[in-house]
Amino acid sequence: MPLIHRPDVQQGNVITQSAIDKLRPGMTKNQARYIMGTPMLVDVFHRDRWDYIYSMQPGGEERTQEHISLFFSDDHLVRIEGDYRPLAATEDPLKVDKGAVISVPDYTGEKGIFSWTLKKEGIDSEK
Structure with missing residues (x-):
């Protein structure tokens, strides 16, 4: 029926590529939990495996x-x-591009608002 509202149904942990990119080999469980959140499934027989599952079914459409x-x-x-691949090990997410040029305007000698206000009140800020 076209007039029936069907809400979006979300279940599980939201998984984003940016969170996956922050994961690095050698991280502790606490660090991984901080980035990804509490796992959806921790198998009793395999405590060293955490599973994160996210499903979304927009109103009336197919579930992903x-x-x-x-x-x-x-x-x-x-x-x-899983369905996501971490950032390549050779890439450093904190790497700064040394070829970037940032131009900063030269100081024009104009005073700021505080000096301007003092001047308007007849107070010399140079003293």
Whole structure:
């Protein structure tokens, strides 16, 4: 029926590429939990595997599902599997492009608002 409202149904952990890009091998479980949130599924028999599942079904449309698994060894992240791929290991997310040029305007000698206000009140700010 065309007049029936069907709400969007979201379930699970929201998974974003930016969060996946922050994950690095060697991170502790606490660091991974801080970035990704509490996992949707922690298997009792495999405590070193965390599964994050997100599904979305826009009103009346087909459901989509995303999945990512984090694998740990000795409390450190060793592997990521799923629908997302982390940033390439050779790329540094904090790397600054040294070829970028930022031009800063020269100081024109104009005073700021504080000096302007003092001048209007008859007070010399140079003293």
